[in-house]
Structures are given as structure tokens and as C-alpha cells.
Amino acid sequence: MTSPHAVLAALSDALIGALSAADPLPIARDGRNHVMANPSMTRRQAIDWLFEGRADPPESRFRPDPLEGLADDPQRRFLFDITADEFAVARPEFRDRYLLDGPGWSLRDLLPAWLPDSTREEVVRLEGAGAFRRAALPNLRTFPGVEPWGDIVVWAGVDEFRRPTLEIFNYFPAALEFYEQLPGVGAQDARLLRYVYTSWNNDMGYFVEDRKMRPQDARDEIRRIWGEVFKGILEGAKEILLAGAGISAANKIAATVNETVTAALESFRQRRQLFSLWARQKTLTELVLFRGTTFRRILGDLAQDATHDLGRGTYFSQQKRIAQVFSQHYPTPDDPAVLVRVKATVEDLGEVLDLVNGQQSQEWSTFVAPVLKVQPRLVNEQYNNALTNFLERLGKTMNDYDTIIAPDYLNGGVQVCIKKESIVRKLLLLGDEVPL
Structure with a gap:
């Protein structure tokens, strides 16, 4: 499923970009190590606006470039050769818009x-x-x-x-x-x-x-x-x-x-x-899986027929950091976030389709490569369609498997979708809650 965190980040990027056009700041980035002032201002005015008294870069690293008129005259362009500590105390709205264009300085x-x-x-x-x-x-x-x-x-x-x-x-x-x-x-x-x-x-x-x-x-x-x-x-x-x-x-x-x-x-x-x-890869049989969710959602909705990446089921991640992110998506005062860790062997997971280390992993990598060139963050319906088409070539469907292990192209790492409720309940019963 699409991560709300990723959606919010994308919306934030778009919003900051729109604000840059609709409400331009008086000082904005100009290339990798310069800033432009609009309207023109003196060097002291520029420093006061950028750092609000929290930093004062020397003239060797922050000066008019090129110099227009006298050094004390209002200027349009300044060398911006500041340190990491100085950048950290610059105006937050300036930092946010500056970083849209990459690491720069x-x-x-x-x-x-x-x-x-x-x-x-x-x-x-x-x-x-x-x-x-x-x-x-x-x-x-x-x-x-x-x-x-x-x-x-x-x-x-x-x-x-x-x-x-x-x-x-x-x-x-x-x-x-x-x-x-x-x-x-x-x-x-x-x-x-x-x-x-x-x-x-x-x-x-x-x-x-x-x-x-x-x-x-x-x-x-x-x-x-x-x-x-x-x-x-x-x-x-x-x-x-x-x-x-x-x-x-x-x-x-x-x-x-x-x-x-x-x-x-x-x-x-x-x-x-x-x-x-x-x-x-050929001998590893024990898996450590994490599920980040809320208390009421811990079992997942095994009945819904949503077009998530790997179809309906209860999703786990092999990466704790990813599960931690998911645990923060839906918590409420009445339904707190939880992070559960379970250990399982491949045998515990029933009939497994392993697209990471299994027999079909290389074939899947070859099949999905052209799709990833167009959609590198393959997710939801597009992922589901690609997997469905791949399985059709094998004469299979997702319903033929109790568990699907596959790459997570949105968040990185490996995701595990367990489709059989009895397996999920057994794992959760033997699992333990870990600090978020």
C-alpha cells in the first residue's frame, strides 16, 4: 500500500514548490553557492534576515558577488559559502526551500x-x-x-x-x-x-x-x-x-x-x-519479521480484496525501521501504535512464493526490470498487476500461496504478506512487542 508518510512528503514537496512561486522569499537560492535578494539589500540586511542574529558569516564566505556599486550599497547577489552549523540556524522556511534543489552548499x-x-x-x-x-x-x-x-x-x-x-x-x-x-x-x-x-x-x-x-x-x-x-x-x-x-x-x-x-x-x-x-540464501531458514500497526489492526484485514502490492493479507517487513514508520500511520488515543517482532522458519509460512531468494527470484527480477525503469517505486495496483501477470506465466495466482516474500520497491527492504489467518495468529501468539 502507498505509505502515508511518502504521500505527505510528496505533497509537502509540491506545496513548498508552489509556495516558492506564489510567495517568494526575499532571499532564495541561486545555483550551488549563491543566493539572490529580491528586492536588493545590503550585506548586513541579508545576514540579519537569513540568520536572525544566530550566525554572522565572515565576508570571505558571505559577500556581494558580483559587487554592484559600493560595498555598503544594496546588492542583488551574494556568495553563499556557509558552514553546516550556520546553515542549521538559518530561517526554517529558507532552509526548506533551499534543500528542494539538492544538497548544494x-x-x-x-x-x-x-x-x-x-x-x-x-x-x-x-x-x-x-x-x-x-x-x-x-x-x-x-x-x-x-x-x-x-x-x-x-x-x-x-x-x-x-x-x-x-x-x-x-x-x-x-x-x-x-x-x-x-x-x-x-x-x-x-x-x-x-x-x-x-x-x-x-x-x-x-x-x-x-x-x-x-x-x-x-x-x-x-x-x-x-x-x-x-x-x-x-x-x-x-x-x-x-x-x-x-x-x-x-x-x-x-x-x-x-x-x-x-x-x-x-x-x-x-x-x-x-x-x-x-x-x-540457499540455507537461511529463520526469518525475523516486524509488523508496525495499531492494536486493533494487528491481525490485518485478511478478507478485503484490495490491490495492495502482494494482494490481501497481513503484511510484515524484515526491516524494523520500515515497520516503525507504518506503526505511526493510524494510531489514536483509543487505538495505540504497536510494533511486534516474530521469528519464523520458512516451514512455518506454509506454501511460500519467495521472490527475493527463492527459485523464481531471478526470473522475477528479469520480468520486473522493464517495469521498474518506468515506475521505480512500484507500489499498489501497478505492483499487483505486474505480479499477477508474472504468476500467469507460471500458471499460478496469488491465492495459490500462503505467504509471499517480495521486494519493497517503495520503502526498500523486503515485505512479507501472509494470507492464511491461522499462520498469522500462530506467529503473533509466539511473537513479542518491542519498543517503538
């Missing part, structure tokens, strides 16, 4: 130092061309990395506060030689480390590029799946993602080896096929 702070110059220039060009406007998000681009590192992924989207932001990461090297040359790493450990980091690459690609998940959320999900036994390695991975290519990054990998490689080797030998998400 903050772009330089969001680009890591290790980013190659050619990629940096292209990201700046894309921002100037409007690729990161809120209306165009999310937007994912990949660029060639610097050998021996893999591709660079630039993800433009909105954070939990609906603010445009960029998240950038670099895939780890795939060549065994890179790991063999790390200080203090033997041949066996090098092979293990290569497996660890290339598995990380595969999992990040799966979540971010295939499932359109925010990189920050993808990292959290991978850490959850891989488990605490690899916490040290994953923290090292996080540091390298921030540090980028070069000898400093190599040293950061080596620094984690002594603390983690013994535990990793032992666990790896015992559970070789359970290490990576890609390896786990």
Missing part, C-alpha cells in the same frame, strides 16, 4: 577526500544539472574506482528527516594480490580476507544496486545477517569505506587482522556456507 562536505577528481567533478556537474533535486531522488550512480579498488557508488536520496543527502562508498579490491601484500598476512589469511571483503561487495551490491536500499541501511542489514562474531572485521570495513584507497586503508585492514582473524577463521571453517548473504 553542503556538497563539498559530503564528498570524501579519497574521491578521484574526475568523479568529484562529475558529481558536482550532476548536482548543478538538478540530478539531486528532491523530486528526482533516489538517484544511484556508479563510477570506475582507482585500481585495485572496485567501483565507486554514489547514492543520492533523503534521510530520515526528508533532507537530501549523498552516501558514497568504494567496493573493496577483488584481487588476491592486494590482500597477500598486507603486512603480517599469510597466504591462508589473505584468502580469507579476500573472501570476507568480496562477500561484503556482493552483499552491498545486492541491497544497494539491486534492491535500491540506502547504503547506511544496507550496512546495518549486513551486520545483522553476518552476526556479532565478525563485528571486528565489519568495523574495519566501515573504516576503510570512509578512508578509501591507498596505503592508509591497507594499514586499517591490517590493524584489524590480529584481533579478528583467529575468530573469523574458526567460525568460517565451521560455517563456511553461512558467512555471506549470498551463501546464506
